[in-house]
Amino acid sequence: MVCSPVAAVTDALLRIEGLSKRFGGIVASDQISLAVPGGELHAIIGPNGAGKTTLLGQLGGEIRPDAGRIEFENVDITGLPGWRRSQLGLARSFQITSLFPDFTVLDNVALAVQAHAGHSFRFWRNARAEKGLREPARAALARLGIAGRADVLVSKLSHGEHRQLEIAMALATEPRMLLLDEPMAGMGPDESARIVEILRELKRELTILLIEHDMEAVFALADRITVLVYGRIIASGTPEAIRANAQVREAYLGEQTSIDA
């Protein structure tokens, strides 16, 4: 049962058509077509090696697809570099924490604010004294609940705090859509629950594409779920439909029971 959600949604914020990517003999993305309407939290699940991160890399502009097309707000962004996509309002966080370790937490987020506050050919004024950069950055930290760690060097943060900062930085770019790559990876249950709460809050105003292994979180949050196996979409639909889908159970969830939780 291969769904074709493209036709169903006309006012998609993000639209992917026939996206394909091979690495040598491995097909990482096989004719992926997907449409995410504004306001949706769309989760992508799939076993390891299903090509989830590759898909996100293509959406973020770091990996160039072999074929296919990506549209964001009805603009073809397939050939645009990553920074330009970010400027259009497509923000991404990374699975492997990817921050600026010798900057403070606040510096990190302020940098994300700065990226969207005009050009940076400003050579004289102390950027750390610019209210226009620091205050929105503090606000983003407050939303993620790590405002108290603003002046700590990033290298001193815990893993959970790193993940929160990742999201805060994506948020600070004032995006229209968030691409989140396993924001709960390596987190304890308490921290995960906290991120779920934060995402629930964020989905009210943002469209979110979420890649996540934590099934409990996915089924609690997602409006729709797409299942990716060996680079192909085997199913796409509401959490209920995915839970009931025999092919998904067979291909991916198999003996896993967490889907019924």
Add this chain to the structure above:
Amino acid sequence: MRRLLTPAVSSTPSLTALLAPRHVVVAALLAFLALLPVYAELARNPFLVTLFTRVIILALAATSLNLILGYGGMVSFGHAVYLGIGGYAVGIMAFEGIASGFVQWPVAIIACALFALVVGALSLRTRGVYFIMITLAFAQLVYYFGVGLDRYGGDDGLSIRQRSGFAGLLDLTNRTQFYYLCLVLLTAAVYLTWRLVNSRFGMVLQGSRTNDRRMRAIGFPTFRYRLAGFVIAGALCGLAGALLANHTGFISPATMHWTRSGDLIVMVVLGGMASSFGPLLGAVVLLTLEEALPAVIRALATPLFGEVAVRMAEYWQIILGPLFLLVVLFARGGIDGLLAGSRRD
């Protein structure tokens, strides 16, 4: 001064912070440099002024390299080429009868900026070893171009009989005036770099040193900022080249030999990367050792080995090498890092 020396993390000023070893050392060094000509005059040792003029000029070159190497993470292995281009700009114009510094120096700076623009535009698309090799290759290209400049002395170099003229405002033949001019320009360059690295521009430069991929993901077209940094560094080093040519009264391809580029890197790493006064500290230590080590070896070895000690002194770099190695291995922040009492990773 405190703010000049404090890196990323802001802290409240206090007397203990002001009296931290690195601040005391830098303040002492600046005072020493400011008073040096007076002492040299009293001690009747003009050589000191000559030596330290050279130290200051190379510190200026190292400061410019620090902007891209220390703050921007761009390991340019051809930075001495700007000393050469700046120097040749002055030398060639003097040779052709244009003696005004108001013309010579801006031309030196602009020529370097343009050259950096071309090299940067091509090399900054690469990373790591490739970047090092491309910058080196371009520097070697200009080096051999200099060797082939028959009209201007070729391999033997070009004597500059006339110092740059500044319409009577400055007399560069006056050793003391020239020394202070260099010192003022160095101080200005250090201040300029400090402003730069803490500005929005500097944030982008430093951000793309640690994580260029993330910088692009949050929306920065990093290439153009890195290129701008590369051009600024080249232009600043061009000024150092114009000063050096005036200092030695001579310019030859040897000025931009790759080993000179290596010297500049050593100064930056030794003094402390991404530190405002690191390159100055590095230049002072390296060039002082270069002067002092042969003499020390000679003095220590003569009682033991007699005549052979003179030969031994020629191998002073045998001591410099391990010293440098120790700093790289155990003091990642260089001398500045040692003084600050913290290691950087």
